Amino acid sequence: MYTRGNADPPEKRREGDRVKTVAIASQKGGVGKTTLALNTSLALARRGWRTLVVDADPQGAISLSLKKELKVAEGLTEYAQGLRPLAELVLPTRLAELSFLPVGGIKAHRPSAVEIGEPVFGNLIDETSAEFDVLILDTASGLAGRTLRALRTVDYALVPMQAEPLSVRTLDGMLQTIAEIGDETGLQLAGVVLTMVQSRDEISLETVQEVWSLLPSEMVLEGFVPRDPAFLRASAHGVPVSLLSRRRPPSVASVFDAIAAELEVRIGLVSEGEDDIFHLLD
Numbered sequence: 001m002y003t004r005g006n007a008d009p010p011e012k013r014r015e016g017d018r019v020k021t022v023a024i025a026s027q028k029g030g031v032g033k034t035t036l037a038l039n040t041s042l043a044l045a046r047r048g049w050r051t052l053v054v055d056a057d058p059q060g061a062i063s064l065s066l067k068k069e070l071k072v073a074e075g076l077t078e079y080a081q082g083l084r085p086l087a088e089l090v091l092p093t094r095l096a097e098l099s100f101l102p103v104g105g106i107k108a109h110r111p112s113a114v115e116i117g118e119p120v121f122g123n124l125i126d127e128t129s130a131e132f133d134v135l136i137l138d139t140a141s142g143l144a145g146r147t148l149r150a151l152r153t154v155d156y157a158l159v160p161m162q163a164e165p166l167s168v169r170t171l172d173g174m175l176q177t178i179a180e181i182g183d184e185t186g187l188q189l190a191g192v193v194l195t196m197v198q199s200r201d202e203i204s205l206e207t208v209q210e211v212w213s214l215l216p217s218e219m220v221l222e223g224f225v226p227r228d229p230a231f232l233r234a235s236a237h238g239v240p241v242s243l244l245s246r247r248r249p250p251s252v253a254s255v256f257d258a259i260a261a262e263l264e265v266r267i268g269l270v271s272e273g274e275d276d277i278f279h280l281l282d
Contacts (some may be wrong), residue, residue, distance in 0.1 A: 019129040020267045021154035022136050022190060023056075027170045027177075029141035031162040032195035032225055034061040037138035039253070040158075042240045043260035045098035049133040049269060052090065052099045054124070056116070056150055057140040060103040077105025080120045086127050099132070116146050121153035133269065143177050151181050156190040156267050160225075161211065163197040163204045168211065190266045193259060194224040221266075223258035 024037040037053065045051040055062040056076060063073065073091070078084045079101075091100045105114055121137075128135055137154065139147040151157055157178050161167050171192070181187045194211060198204040204227075211220060230252050240253075264270050 017129075019052075019125060019132050020134050020156070020269060021125055022134065022156045022158050022263070022267060023139050023147075023150045023154045024136065024158050024160065025139050025143075025147055025151060025174075026141050026160050027143055027174045028162070028167055031141075031160045031167060033141065033160050034138055036158070036160045036193060036195065036225060036259075037136055038062055038066070039240045039256040040259050040263065041134075041136045042095070042098060043256040044134055044136075044264065045095050046257070047260055047264065048097065049264070050097050050099075050131065051134045051136065052101060052128055052132045054101045054135060054137045055103040056137045056146060057103060058105075058146065059140065062100075062138050063102045066100070073102040073104065075102030075104030076116065076124075077103065077114045079104070079124065080114055080116045086124070116149065118149045118153050121150055125153065134267075143174070148181075151178070151187060152185050154187065156188050158190040158263065159192045160195045161192050163194050163207045163211075163224075165203065165207055168207060168214075171211070171214075189219065190263060191221045192219055193221050196227040197224050198227050221259060221262050223255055223262055225255055225259075226252060228252040 024033050024040075026033050034057070041051050041053045053062060054076060063075075074084055075089050079086055079089055086101075089101060089104070091102065093100060125135060135154075137150050139150050141147075143151075159171075159174055159178075161171055175189065178187060178189050182189075192211070192215065194208055196204075197208060208224070
């Protein structure tokens with residue numbers, strides 16, 4: 001069994017509960033999937049949830065976003081091949097509640113050639129259930145191969161959708177696939193997150209309105225990700241956007257705390273309406 005330490009789980013989560021598993025998935029590329037995965041994971045960790053981010057994209061998008069050296073780090077690929085135990089592959093971060101599993105396999109220059117089947121994802125979930133509260137998988141765009149197998153293994157799918165007309169056309173197919181998988185495995189839709197929203201662009205705002213009118217309100221998260229140059233700066237520096245500045249993080253960083261707050265209710269980390277009240281005095 002994987003072990004990282006003896007940290008006590010949050011009181012809200014009962015001992016023995018299965019880790020909550022979420023795949024960030026999109027049929028279309030370039031919609032901000034990795035940005036959503038990385039920054040939401042950090043927000044969940046800051047809210048006290050022991051979070052493991054798994055780079056399941058053969059291109060290693062999160063690995064490259066965090067640190068250039070991670071492009072040669074071992075990770076999920078080596079775990080799938082049985083070359084290294086999970087405990088030697090999971091990387092801690094400076095935030096105790098947040099850990100990271102790189103995509104791995106880059107040394108062979110062919111990570112996509114390694115088949116990672118449902119049993120691998122299932123074993124990964126089993127091995128991390130005792131040590132983590134949330135497992136976030138960043139997957140490759142599209143609904144085939146490794147991404148499809150991940151979706152067939154996890155509890156929830158979180159779907160980023162760029163606020164532009166083409167993305168709306170792919171949404172129906174994405175939701176239909178999730179529903180079909182759900183009929184077989186129990187996969188549930190955690191929600192759709194609007195991304196790259198441009199408040200001063202008429203087409204972008206019309207797309208947002210169209211999504212809200214097409215889908216039931218409970219399917220779309222209230223929190224959304226705006227298009228902001230801070231994301232490009234964060235990627236260039238290899239950090240989540242909230243860590244661009246210790247003294248004054250970009251204001252856009254706060255959107256991920258809102259998304260994390262919604263997500264923790266949607267995936268059952270806390271109950272809807274549950275209050276976590278903190279008193280200044282006993």
